[in-house]
Amino acid sequence: MQAFLKSDRPSLSAGTSLSSEDHTGQTAHRRKPPAPWVEKYRPRSINEIVEQKEVVSVLQKCIDGADLPNMLLYGPPGTGKTSIVLAAARQIFGDLYKERILELNASDERGIDVVRSKIKSFAQLTASSIRPDGKPCPPFKIIILDEADSMTHAAQAALRRTMEKESRSTRFCLVCNYVSRIIEPITSRCTKFRFKPLNEDKIIDRLQFICQRECVEMETNAYGRIVEISGGDLRRAITLLQSCQMLKKGGGKIMEDDLLEISGVVPQRYLVEFLSVCRSGNYSKLDEFVQDLSFEAYSIGQVLEQFNEFVLTHPDLSSDQKSVICDKLGECMFRLQEGGSEYLQIMDLGCTTILAFKK
Amino acid sequence: MALWVDKYRPRELSKLDYHKNQAEQLKNLSQQGDFPHLMFYGPSGAGKKTRIMCLLRELYGTGVERLRNETMTFTTPSNRKIEIMTVSSNYHLEVNPSDAGIYDRVVVIDLIKQVAQTHQIDPSGQHDFKVIILSEVDELTKDAQHALRRTMEKYVATCRIILSVNSTSRVIPAIRSRCLGIRVSAPKVDEIVTILNNVCRRESLTVPEELARRIAEKSERNLRRAILMLEACKVQQYPFTAKQEIADLDWQMYLKETANQIILEQSPSRLEKVRERLYELLSQGIPPDIIFKGLVQDLVKNCDMSLKAKTLEFACLYEHRMQNGSKHIFHLEAFVAQFMNIYKKFMSETIMMDEF
Numbered sequence: 001m002q003a004f005l006k007s008d009r010p011s012l013s014a015g016t017s018l019s020s021e022d023h024t025g026q027t028a029h030r031r032k033p034p035a036p037w038v039e040k041y042r043p044r045s046i047n048e049i050v051e052q053k054e055v056v057s058v059l060q061k062c063i064d065g066a067d068l069p070n071m072l073l074y075g076p077p078g079t080g081k082t083s084i085v086l087a088a089a090r091q092i093f094g095d096l097y098k099e100r101i102l103e104l105n106a107s108d109e110r111g112i113d114v115v116r117s118k119i120k121s122f123a124q125l126t127a128s129s130i131r132p133d134g135k136p137c138p139p140f141k142i143i144i145l146d147e148a149d150s151m152t153h154a155a156q157a158a159l160r161r162t163m164e165k166e167s168r169s170t171r172f173c174l175v176c177n178y179v180s181r182i183i184e185p186i187t188s189r190c191t192k193f194r195f196k197p198l199n200e201d202k203i204i205d206r207l208q209f210i211c212q213r214e215c216v217e218m219e220t221n222a223y224g225r226i227v228e229i230s231g232g233d234l235r236r237a238i239t240l241l242q243s244c245q246m247l248k249k250g251g252g253k254i255m256e257d258d259l260l261e262i263s264g265v266v267p268q269r270y271l272v273e274f275l276s277v278c279r280s281g282n283y284s285k286l287d288e289f290v291q292d293l294s295f296e297a298y299s300i301g302q303v304l305e306q307f308n309e310f311v312l313t314h315p316d317l318s319s320d321q322k323s324v325i326c327d328k329l330g331e332c333m334f335r336l337q338e339g340g341s342e343y344l345q346i347m348d349l350g351c352t353t354i355l356a357f358k359k
Numbered sequence: 360m361a362l363w364v365d366k367y368r369p370r371e372l373s374k375l376d377y378h379k380n381q382a383e384q385l386k387n388l389s390q391q392g393d394f395p396h397l398m399f400y401g402p403s404g405a406g407k408k409t410r411i412m413c414l415l416r417e418l419y420g421t422g423v424e425r426l427r428n429e430t431m432t433f434t435t436p437s438n439r440k441i442e443i444m445t446v447s448s449n450y451h452l453e454v455n456p457s458d459a460g461i462y463d464r465v466v467v468i469d470l471i472k473q474v475a476q477t478h479q480i481d482p483s484g485q486h487d488f489k490v491i492i493l494s495e496v497d498e499l500t501k502d503a504q505h506a507l508r509r510t511m512e513k514y515v516a517t518c519r520i521i522l523s524v525n526s527t528s529r530v531i532p533a534i535r536s537r538c539l540g541i542r543v544s545a546p547k548v549d550e551i552v553t554i555l556n557n558v559c560r561r562e563s564l565t566v567p568e569e570l571a572r573r574i575a576e577k578s579e580r581n582l583r584r585a586i587l588m589l590e591a592c593k594v595q596q597y598p599f600t601a602k603q604e605i606a607d608l609d610w611q612m613y614l615k616e617t618a619n620q621i622i623l624e625q626s627p628s629r630l631e632k633v634r635e636r637l638y639e640l641l642s643q644g645i646p647p648d649i650i651f652k653g654l655v656q657d658l659v660k661n662c663d664m665s666l667k668a669k670t671l672e673f674a675c676l677y678e679h680r681m682q683n684g685s686k687h688i689f690h691l692e693a694f695v696a697q698f699m700n701i702y703k704k705f706m707s708e709t710i711m712m713d714e715f
Contacts, residue, residue: 243539247385249387249390261542262540281664283667287656295405295544296544296545297400297543297544299526299528300528301528302527335678338679339679341648341652341678342526344675345675347655348672348674351668351671354664355668
């Protein structure tokens with residue numbers, strides 16, 4: 001019934017649309033029990049957040065005083081930015097949590113008109129300082145703008161007056177990867193927190209905890225490998241773990257090779273071979289190698305990314321050679337992302353490398 | 360009479376001929392009754408679609424094989440009507456959104472919305488989600504891909520999306536990270552030979568080992584092409600002989616000839632002739648990036664290393680521009696002109712060197 005009612009009726013204001021979204025969330029939840037582990041093991045209280053000590057201590061003080069500043073959280077993906085805000089909000093509001101939060105991320109429409117209508121109208125609602133059951137509750141709402149760096153500058157500019165005007169009843173919380181893409185007037189209105197990439201041990205601890213809970217068996221080396229692949233991104237690490245588990249179900253331990261296969265990382269031997277083929281200076285060999293690589297369905301973008309790392313740390317190459325190769329690498333990567341042909345780009349890189357060796 | 364390619368396509372995960380380990384994993388996945396969005400990636404003819412259909416059959420039973428064709432109509436914001444062919448069963452729907460050209464965004468959003476908003480009436484009997492198969496997602500515009508990522512998250516309760524992609528480089532990272540990637544690498548030559556032998560046995564034909572191997576090598580590890588070639592050979596001549604000629608694709612010959620002409624003479628008049636040939640290829644529906652690749656591969660054969668590097672550098676530049684631009688012929692021709700230029704310069708320099 002509920003699903004039928006909520007179906008397509010255009011929502012009259014931000015408030016109603018928010019509550020209808022809650023209903024969909026609940027029905028969805030009831031229907032399909034297995035939740036992604038990333039959601040299942042999202043920290044519930046801010047004390048569970050690992051590594052980010054300063055932020056946690058500041059937030060803890062804020063929560064004790066039942067007030068929050070406008071916040072700007074930035075740092076690499078998967079370090080707990082969104083988690084900390086959600087956890088803090090949960091602690092402040094308790095069960096009123098769903099009504100007091102408007103969460104918009106990059107996948108929602110977030111152009112200038114959304115800022116003008118949806119955000120503004122949500123901001124203008126007043127929040128009561130007591131709960132329905134009579135207990136006190138902080139009199140403000142939180143608007144979380146996830147991935148704020150992908151908002152247009154115009155939309156950001158439209159935000160700034162709203163931020164000030166509604167400061168009585170609304171706190172903004174911007175979450176982004178690159179603080180440099182947020183316009184100056186916004187950053188100056190917020191308290192900034194930087195998030196560090198997670199430490200290897202912390203990730204392994206968390207993974208081990210999850211493995212224990214979910215009864216997953218994993219090779220000891222594989223933990224290190226997950227950390228390596230995920231590069232300090234806890235979300236990616238957990239997703240990877242779950243994907244492995246889904247594919248292996250009952251098929252024994254998770255091995256290192258499974259991880260490589262699922263994450264799409266190109267095995268190291270291909271990089272070594274690419275360089276040695278280039279060193280031999282034989283074009284037709286290079287051609288053959290590249291064809292082979294694409295038949296194996298490895299993504300050339302991924303190859304280039306790993307090759308960059310590989311070249312930089314390679315002991316036998318001179319600085320000159322490295323600079324020539326990396327210069328070309330950047331160019332090829334750019335064109336590839338713009339839709340250039342995989343074959344041509346990597347061949348171009350190969351030729352440059354061959355010439356670099358000949359010099 | 361069905362083509363052999365369709366007739367001998369494996370229909371169950373357990374019947375797949377290669378990547379058996381992966382088939383096992385897919386089976387595990389389907390037995391859990393639920394899975395994340397999937398992305399199958401691999402070169403063409405590696406068996407992506409076959410694996411997808413096998414997975415669906417494992418999930419829903421034979422009902423997925425009762426297919427029907429439907430034409431859906433969408434209205435773009437500028438009030439243009441576009442029609443898209445879809446293939447669907449009761450449980451899934453398959454569409455190639457890049458057919459809609461620059462209007463692919465509308466298709467992606469509307470289509471998924473339509474499918475995802477209809478709940479299954481009786482969720483107890485079957486799985487409570489439908490599957491949408493989108494092919495050639497790498498050909499979609501960036502705009503459509505961004506629209507896709509939003510819809511993917513929004514309707515995750517009622518539908519799962521399976522993407523089929525040739526190269527993941529052109530898929531935006533946001534989509535890649537939302538899907539479980541499944542790599543389907545091309546079959547090895549030996550595997551193709553075995554499959555060709557199997558097909559022949561089931562057709563009660565005999566094929567000489569050498570011919571099968573030649574076909575497999577010529578197919579560039581593309582199983583579909585290999586089986587098609589085999590059938591073409593059968594039509595040409597049976598019983599097979601080991602030295603039998605395997606028909607080349609005529610556009611490949613045409614492209615080779617074009618490259619030859621460029622090498623033979625570098626002049627404006629020749630350029631004009633080459634342009635005609637390129638137009639011909641384009642109008643026959645050969646994708647421009649394949650023309651580019653073929654052209655480069657043939658041209659560099661006659662060059663020394665420094666010239667090869669230069670050619671590739673320019674090829675990269677013009678190919679990239681071609682992808683961003685809309686008139687393919689301009690960029691193809693610019694590349695040919697540039698190649699003629701550097702080639703001629705190089706030749707005259709070597710002749711000068713010889714004279715001194």
